[in-house]
Amino acid sequence: MNSALRNALAGLAIAAACMPAAQAQVNSKNQGYLVTGPNFDVVTAVGGTVCVRTSDWTPARAAAAAACKQCTPDLCPAPPPAPVAKPEAKPEAKPAAKPAPKPEPRNVELKIELQGIPFNKTEMTADNRKELDEFLNKEVKPLTTVGAVIITGHTDRIGSEKYNKKLSEKRALGVKDYVVSKGIDQKLIFWEGKGPKQPIPVTKFCDNKMKRKQLIECLAPNRRVTVEVVGTIMPPAKPEAKPKP
Secondary structure, three states: OOOHHHHHHHHHOOHHHHHEEEEOOOOOOOOOOOOOOOOEOOOOEEOEEEOEEEOOOOOHHHHHHHHHHHOOOOHHHOOOOOOOOOOOOOOOOOOOOOOOOOOEEEEEEEEEEEEEOOOOOOOOOOHHHHHHHHHHHHOOOOOEEEEEEEEEEOOOOOHHHHHHHHHHHHHHHHHHHHHOOOOOOOHEEEEEEEOOOOOOOOHHHOOOOOOOHHHHOOOHHOOOEEEEEEEOOOOOOOOOOOOOO
16 A cells, blocks of 8 residues: 555544444445445545545555545546647746745554454454554554544454354454444444455465364464554644754
8 A cells, every 4th residue: 555545545534433333345346445335335534535445455446446536536547638838938936935834634544463363262362452452552542533443354264254254253343342442432443354365375384284273273363353543643843943143
């Protein structure tokens, strides 16, 4: 995700607080975005100006989305510009001195991945909770505003796809409830379960011929929940320049 697109998503800020909690959806029309309704319209925040992404989002999907011009106009194919007649050169006027710009909030995107959730369980481990507490206190709490929190549950490949889909949703909901208990407004939270569809790359070396206990241990990184937070933070104030003697 490049910085320009990351900044667009992060502009959710204050207005997303008025949105109801929802479960993320994707489809070929607007894949990579949180959608709603029978027409799979993209969910927006910050006065309807910022599209909410899911963990499926990529620049290529953004360019192919029906809502490309609405969400990422800088990625949409553009027609060649019409030739413009060059105006006659005029003498350059000296620019007037401009007042120093006021500091503005900076868009940020934060992410943590809580790995190693016990096999066939939904509850986080003590280490998971410690990691999440540190993330919320040290990274999320200093934000000026929190625009949205996207929580995604995952499983390993052992078991049926249907069962793992439900298990991943329960893992996401468990983390959602924990985050809400720490003071995050549940209206800002979007959650989904991916089942085994997005495995950690290193687990491709986990051979199904392994003993079951060994295979379960090998696939532990896949049993995880990701938490993404977008919002704004005020940059530190610059010290005033001292007058020259």
